Each structure stands twice: as C-alpha cells, then as structure tokens.
Amino acid sequence: xxxxxxxxxxxxxxxxxxxxxxxxxxxxxxxxxxxxxxxxxxxxxxxxxxxxxxxxxxxxxxxxxxxxxxxxxxxxxxxxxxxxxxxxxxxxxxxxxxxxxxxxxxxxxxxxxxxxxxxxxxxxxxxxxxxxxxxxxxxxxxxxxxxxxxxxxxxxxxxxxxxxxxxxxxxxxxxxxxxxxxxxxxxxxxxxxxxxxxxxxxxxxxxxxxxxxxxxxxxxxxxxxxxxxxxxxxxxxxxxxxxxxxxxxxxxxxxxxxxxxxxxxxxxxxxxxxxxxxxxxxxxxxxxxxxxxxxxxxxxxxxxxxxxxxxxxxxxxxxxxxxxxxxxxxxxxxxxxxxxxxxxxxxxxxxxxxxxxxxxxxxxxxxxxxxxxxxxxxxxxxxxxxxxx
Ligand code: MLT
Numbered sequence: 441x442x443x444x445x446x447x448x449x450x451x452x453x454x455x456x457x458x459x460x461x462x463x464x465x466x467x468x469x470x471x472x473x474x475x476x477x478x479x480x481x482x483x484x485x486x487x488x489x490x491x492x493x494x495x496x497x498x499x500x501x502x503x504x505x506x507x508x509x510x511x512x513x514x515x516x517x518x519x520x521x522x523x524x525x526x527x528x529x530x531x532x533x534x535x536x537x538x539x540x541x542x543x544x545x546x547x548x549x550x551x552x553x554x555x556x557x558x559x560x561x562x563x564x565x566x567x568x569x570x571x572x573x574x575x576x577x578x579x580x581x582x583x584x585x586x587x588x589x590x591x592x593x594x595x596x597x598x599x600x601x602x603x604x605x606x607x608x609x610x611x612x613x614x615x616x617x618x619x620x621x622x623x624x625x626x627x628x629x630x631x632x633x634x635x636x637x638x639x640x641x642x643x644x645x646x647x648x649x650x651x652x653x654x655x656x657x658x659x660x661x662x663x664x665x666x667x668x669x670x671x672x673x674x675x676x677x678x679x680x681x682x683x684x685x686x687x688x689x690x691x692x693x694x695x696x697x698x699x700x701x702x703x704x705x706x707x708x709x710x711x712x713x714x715x716x717x718x719x720x721x722x723x724x725x726x727x728x729x730x731x732x733x734x735x736x737x738x739x740x741x742x743x744x745x746x747x748x749x750x751x752x753x754x755x756x757x758x759x760x761x762x763x764x765x766x767x768x769x770x771x772x773x774x775x776x777x778x779x780x781x782x783x784x785x786x787x788x789x790x791x792x793x794x795x796x797x798x799x800x801x802x803x804x805x806x807x808x809x810x811x812x813x814x815x816x817x818x819x820x821x822x823x824x825x826x827x828x829x
Contacts, residue, residue: 488735491680543688608641614764633669
C-alpha cells in the first residue's frame with residue numbers, strides 16, 4: 441500500500457482546526473475567562489420559523505409509511521431544484537432543472553468537483569483565499585499558482601493575460617476580505633477564461649450579503665459565464681444551515697461534458713441530502729422564508745457595522761462588512777497575524793482568524809466575523825476599545 445504523499449505538502453492541520461485547538465487550550469488554562477468567538481464564520485441565530493415548520497412536517501411524513509422516503513435522487517428532489525431555479529430567475533438567470541445539483545454544502549462540492557479534472561491542470565487561486573481551494577488541489581498533487589490580492593487592487597485581482605491557467609477560483613463576496621467584484625471586473629475574468637478555455641469555480645456562498653443591486657450575485661449574470669463557470673452556493677450563511685447542511689452547485693449543460701460527468705460522479709459517490717433537510721431548504725425560498733432570513737441577515741449586518749464603527753474609533757484600517765459578514769483589518773501596531781491572534785486572546789479573550797492563515801498576502805491582517813450574537817459583539821467591541829483606543 442502506498443499512501444498519498446501529497447498530504448505531506450499540506451499544513452499540519454486545517455486552519456480552523458488549529459484555531460479551535462489553540463482556543464480550547466486557552467480555555468482549559470483559564471476556565472474563569474469569558475471567550476468571545478468571532479473566528480470561524482459560524483452562525484448563531486436559530487433557523488427561521490418557516491424552515492422549522494417545514495422540518496417538522498417532513499419529520500412527520502417520515503413517520504408514516506404512506507409518506508416515508510428512502511433513497512432520493514442523488515442530485516436533489518425536483519421541488520428544491522425548482523425553488524433554486526426560481527431564485528436564480530429572480531436575478532435574471534435562467535437555469536434548467538438538470539443544471540442544478542443539491543449538495544450538503546459548498547465546501548464539500550468545491551473539493552469534490554476536482555474529480556472531474558485531470559491532474560495536469562494549472563490552478564489559479566487568489567491570495568488570500570479560503571484554504572479549501574488550495575488544500576484540495578494540494579491533496580490531488582496539482583500545481584497551484586497564486587494571484588496577489590492586496591490593498592493596491594482593493595483585494596480584487598484581475599486576470600493577467602500573460603499567466604496561463606486552466607482552473608480559476610473566484611469567491612465574491614470574498615472570504616476572507618469581504619471584497620466584491622462588480623460586473624465589469626467579473627466580465628474580465630469570464631473573457632479571460634473563455635480565451636484560455638479555462639473553467640472558473642465560482643464560490644457565491646456569501647451572495648445574500650450583497651446589498652447593492654448593481655453588484656452581481658451569480659456569475660451567470662455575466663454574459664458568457666455559462667460557457668466557462670461552475671457556481672457553488674450554500675444555505676449555511678444565507679439561512680443558518682451550517683449545522684443542517686444544504687447547498688447547491690450549478691453545472692451548466694453548455695460546459696461540454698462536465699454536466700454529465702458531475703451527474704455520473706454524484707450518482708456514484710453521493711446518496712443525496714436527507715429529504716427532511718431538502719424540505720427545510722425549500723422553505724428558505726418561500727416568501728415567508730425569504731422575509732425571515734432577511735431579518736437574520738440584517739441582524740448580522742448590524743453587528744458588522746458595529747465592528748466597523750469601533751475599528752474606526754480605534755483608528756484601525758479595515759475593509760469588508762458591507763456586502764459580506766467578514767471584516768478584514770490591519771493588525772494594530774504592525775503586529776503579525778498570529779501574534780495579534782495570541783494578543784487578542786490573551787488580553788481581550790476575543791477569537792478572530794489570522795489573515796496569514798489565508799495565504800502570504802494575509803500576513804499582518806486579521807478577520808473578524810459578524811456572525812456572533814449582538815450581545816457578544818457589543819462586549820467584544822467594548823474590549824477592543826479598552827485595548828486599542
Ligand atoms: C469561514 O469561517 O471561513 C467559513 O465558515 C468556513 C466555511 O464556510 O467552511
């Protein structure tokens with residue numbers, strides 16, 4: 441037996457696992473301290489009423505032989521795919537039902553999709569970046585090239601025609617920086633991908649945080665994208681499904697064989713998302729569900745504003761938080777990312793995410809999330825003022 445040696449090329453543990461371990465060690469040593477977690481982007485509000493009611497109904501269906509469901513279609517039930525199609529339609533994107541694949545979240549599909557691509561593809565990834573894009577390619581032994589996202593390009597790098605890439609990752613609104621591409625900028629990426637016969641893997645997990653209607657929520661709002669892009673979205677941040685697990689991946693039929701290959705892959709390796717979870721997800725797209733999730737998103741955005749206002753008061757440079765749940769700040773006093781992580785945990789009992797964990801360009805930066813409770817966010821910001829004002 442030969443093991444996959446590519447794993448030797450990964451960091452020892454996944455970024456958020458490393459952070460969790462450090463925080464648990466701190467808590468064990470300091471059991472009397474109240475630690476406030478603004479690190480991993482995990483939601484804190486409960487599922488909305490429409491979702492809970494749909495879940496209850498689905499559970500009752502599972503208790504009756506006449507309505508019980510066993511294996512479902514691996515690519516998702518039509519009722520949910522139809523709801524997703526209508527949602528896209530409301531943003532002027534036409535999809536066919538068999539272009540929509542229901543998943544257990546964007547993270548898994550962003551990794552799994554690589555099954556469709558040969559090893560000898562060049563991957564282009566912005567830096568800083570959600571670590572899953574890089575790690576999954578390193579596991580497969582693929583070459584990864586980085587494109588710099590920094591203050592100069594407002595963390596929105598554009599394609600360099602001299603660099604050849606086959607697989608391109610774009611996340612907008614961006615994790616970790618909160619930056620959002622406008623239509624013209626996304627069009628540049630689409631044109632570049634078409635020219636290079638490359639594929640864009642577009643992560644739109646944070647699209648629901650966009651509050652400016654002129655900004656694209658889906659890459660398919662850009663002409664030509666259906667010929668060069670696969671889109672991944674999730675209900676984790678949209679509707680608080682981080683623990684409930686449901687998302688969707690769009691593989692257009694115009695992408696040569698990829699749609700059929702993905703269906704083949706999913707029917708072979710995946711048995712679909714549980715019926716009850718798909719019914720819960722369907723409720724997100726109802727009028728009531730949309731109204732209720734908007735209230736939750738508003739709540740998180742208020743937290744983001746509070747964080748941003750506090751950083752302004754403390755004179756700490758930052759971006760994000762407007763169309764995104766993440767605030768990306770420069771570590772005060774020129775501290776390095778992990779140094780600031782330790783400082784904030786020790787002195788303020790606040791957990792954030794070190795920018796360096798997202799790539800070399802993240803060094804010296806730090807990410808805070810607005811997904812905490814309002815009370816905890818207020819308290820954390822009071823502690824910030826004590827430390828930095
Ligand atoms: C994050 O904090 O970057 C995200 O919560 C990670 C994820 O969605 O998997």
